[in-house]
Amino acid sequence: MKLDTRDNVSVDAVDRPSTPLRRSLGALLGSWEVYLLLLVAALLRLYHINTTEFDGDQADIFYMAHNAVSQGHLVATSNVASIKIFNPPAIIYALMIPAAVSANPVWGSVLTALLAIASVFLTYLLMRRYYGRLAATLASFLYATASVPIFYSRFMWNQNMLLFFVPLLIWFLYRGAVARRTFWLFPSVVLIGLLVQFHASSIVLVVPLLVALVLAPRRTVRWYDFVLSVLGIFFIYAPYIVWLFQTHFQDIFTVLHTAKGETLIDAQALLFYLQFLGPLPAPYTNNLSLLSPYMTAFAWLQPLVVLLVIAGAVLAAVLAVKSRRSEAEVEPRPGFITGIARWWHDLRQSPLRCGLLILLTWQIVPLLYLTRHDIVLHLHYFIMFMPGPFMLVGFFLARAFDWLHARLNSVQVARIVFLTICGLLVCAQFLLSAGYVYDASHGRYVDTTWAGQYYNDLTSLQNVMRQADQLAQQRHLNHVYVSVDQGTRAAFLYLAGQMKTPTTVVDDSCLVLPGIQSGAAILLTAPHSHRLDLVTAYAHASRIATAAHPGGPPFNLYVLRPGSSAGQGQNNSTEELKFMDLKPFNNGQRNVLASRWQMLRSAPAGYRTSYNYTFTNGVAGTGVAPASHACSVSALRSGDQLIVPMGDPAQPPTKMQVTAYTTLPTILSYNFLGAIPLQLDTFRLYDTPKKVLRSQSGLDYIPVTFAKKS
Incomplete structure (x- = not known):
């Protein structure tokens, strides 16, 4: 069975708008590559998904989603972004779906993986609809087997949602500017709003939206599309707007002043873009990897994909810019203004050229914008370009195959060799990605090589808590x-x-x-x-x-x-803590001084609640500056002992001041229409007023004695 590149659902050679798919379902069900595509995409994204990453961000956003479902709250913000603003709450509302089914965080990762699989299928549908079956097959398989998109498909995170919603946005832009149909502007604007909630850098995708708006025929846009767009944006941002008013628009002020240094113009954005076209960078590719001994055999893969992306972009640019009027239709030597007007008219009349222009705008303009930056760029900022590079590659390879088919019709070997090379490219990507998935799910990595903190998988965390x-x-x-x-x-x-x-x-x-x-x-x-x-x-x-x-x-x-619970005199007790002793011990490397306290009250664990104590040393008769030591616990139980390391035993304190406070989540409460109570969760925490614990005799410090180690 062969792939027919002249599929009747594509934009044909004379640029006529593609016809409706009367047999779309039957055509899909009869396409063998669809089943293989979904199998490959699902295998690479769902295999051992229970070993998904579960670190700070993942725990925070699922915790908020689960609490919102269990308490029946709305949500005004999600977690904190890298530029220190509170993100809008779209990710929390998305995760409320799996959280309503189960408290197990693995279902949040399953939702992310399923949306990523849907993204692969959507890529196939988009390419097949507008560029033919072969282009769709090659583009979607390359995207399905690419290592970096797979990495971001296997754990829940705000920006990982872009993997699905970006191609969905492109689908609607093509619907208006290429297919020339109505009902595209309103969903496109709402999708832009959602994308910005998932990651603020997605705001640059307004550019291809504006290009589509200019290219789409007027009949595809109705006046009520603008009204619905405004209402849609207001609806999805309503809780966050409440938060902005509550905080006097502090997050907006922060966004407008995000510069962390001088403005740079460099190749960092291009390097991150190219990383999405090859294997995962270190530390994901490491000496413990299953494929580590064979990585040199795949050294050709990324340069080849990069060359294909460049070739696809050049071909798309040539076809988008070049007018295709026949000699009989062209008047001799038109004036400059007339020539520009005629070129613009021809461009808007060509669905193929309109689609390619949107595709190029999506891939080039944001990349040029990020080339000049005054913030630190990260790899995940470039998820918004997916699956554009692979669409360019699929388009180029399909056109190259058509060229071979037209000029070497009698040379079947050339076409077989061409398809074989394409197959080897997909297989090489699959092997690399399968190796990464196996390594990640079987612990073939060093956990401390991740920046900032060490890596944790959900299964091991759940197993040890269960144990x-x-x-x-x-x-x-x-x-x-x-x-x-x-x-x-x-x-x-x-x-x-x-x-x-x-x-x-x-x-x-x-x-x-x-x-x-x-x-x-x-x-x-x-x-x-x-x-x-x-x-x-x-x-x-x-x-x-x-x-x-x-x-x-x-x-x-x-x-x-x-062990022993012998305590000190009455003056060493407060309303919350009782001083027990202060003594040194050896931790195996050096002597350490520690104080021991007994808890005198109980307090339950609560949602994102912590009970905090700060212990400040005081050494009588010396000029030594006081040293503070903090302790934070999720619950208090009367009678428990609190052990606090105090530092160097050579300078033991003679008195200590203890400050207590509680950290709680900020929840906004309102009465909607004066009658309906509403509570909106936020990610912001606040501290209750700090209270200095006084001794039984009324002192604002605790006299302590130093028990030398026997």
């Missing part, structure tokens, strides 16, 4: 403590809410241990945690299990049995 829960129930223990660091804090705060056993999440700047009256408990430490030194100094800890953490050291699970 801690089961151990607590099997041993009849009534509490689980989770010591977290920056790499695991957000994830464990969300997953702790799914535990059957009461759980306290503690930042590893300090440690919480059970009091004697509470009995033994389970302690879970993060892979790169260093808090076990405090445990052994104050409690009896026995490691009972480990849990795998792909790419790095394992999680550790301990049974904690509380």
Whole structure:
């Protein structure tokens, strides 16, 4: 069975508008490549999707979505962008769909992957509709097997939604400017609004929208399209507009002053664009990779794809610019103005040229815009170009095949060789992407090579929390403590809410241990945690299990049995904490001073809520500046012991000031129409007024004594 490049659904050689698809469903069902395409796209995006990345951003946005569903709230913002503004809430509303089905975050990643698969299929439909079956097959298979788009398809994140909504926008632009149909402007404007919510850089896609608006016939645009567009934008931004008024448009001010240094004009944008055409960059491609010994055999792949994209862009530009009037239709030596007017008229009358101009505008103008930048660029900013490069490649290869078919009609071998080379290109991309997917799902990487913090997959996090829960129930223990660091804090705060056993999440700047009256408990430490030194100094800890953490050291699970709880005098007690002792210990590398406190009140865990204490040292009779040490926990339990590292034991404090406050999420409350109560969640946190804890005798500090290590 062969691919007919002269499919009757494409824009034909004489630039007549493509005819309606009377047999569209039957044509698709009869196309074998569609089934293979969907199989390949699904395999690369859904294979072991339970090992999806689950770090801070992923945990934060799914936590908000789950809370909005469970509490019946609307949402005014999502998480914080890299330029320190609060993102609009579109990603939260999207994730509320899987969150309504299950509290398991894996379904948020499944939604992202399914939309990415739909993006591949949409690419096929778009290319087949306007450029023929062969162009559609080549473009969609190259896109389906490209490593970098696959990487962004396998975890939930705001900008990953662009993979689906950008080609959907292009579909509607083609509907108006190429297919010459109505009902395209309103959905296009709303899609631009959504894209900007997912990532602000998408605002540059207004340019191809304006090009389509200029090229589309007037009959395709109705006056009510503009009214609906305004209403649609207002509807999807209404909660965020409330937030802007509440904050006096601070985010708008920040966006307008995002420069972090001098304006640069460099090739960074082009380099990021080209990265989408090749294998994943380091650290995703590493020495532990399954394909690492064979990477040199694929060195030709990216240069070839780049050359094909350039060839496709050049061909598209030539066809878009060049007028195709016959000699009989051209008047001799028209004036300059007349020539420009005639060229413009011919351009608007040609669906093929209009489509190519939109495609080129989409790929070139944003790239030129980002070439001059005053902010730090990141790879994910360039998701908005997908799948444009592969559409250019598919268009070029299909036209090249047509050229061979017309001039070498009797040389079947040339066409077979051409298709074989195309097949090898797709197969090479598939092998690289399959290798990446296997590496990512089987831990063939080093977790600490990621910038900022180490990498965490959802499966290992869920497994260790489930294991801690089961151990607590099997041993009849009534509490689980989770010591977290920056790499695991957000994830464990969300997953702790799914535990059957009461759980306290503690930042590893300090440690919480059970009091004697509470009995033994389970302690879970993060892979790169260093808090076990405090445990052994104050409690009896026995490691009972480990849990795998792909790419790095394992999680550790301990049974904690509380040690001595002897405290100090009455003057060392406050309404919340009681000072117990201050003593040094050796952590295996150096001597460390730590203070121990007993909690005197209980407070439950809550949505994005933390209870915080700041301990400030004071050394009498010295000029040493006070040092502060902070501790944050997700819940308080009366009788528990709080251990806080204090620094150098050579200068022990003689008094300590303790400040307490609670961090809570900001929730906007309104009465709609004066009768309907509305609550809008936001990502902003606020601190309650800080309270200095006073001793029983009324002092605003706690006198402490230093117990030297025996």
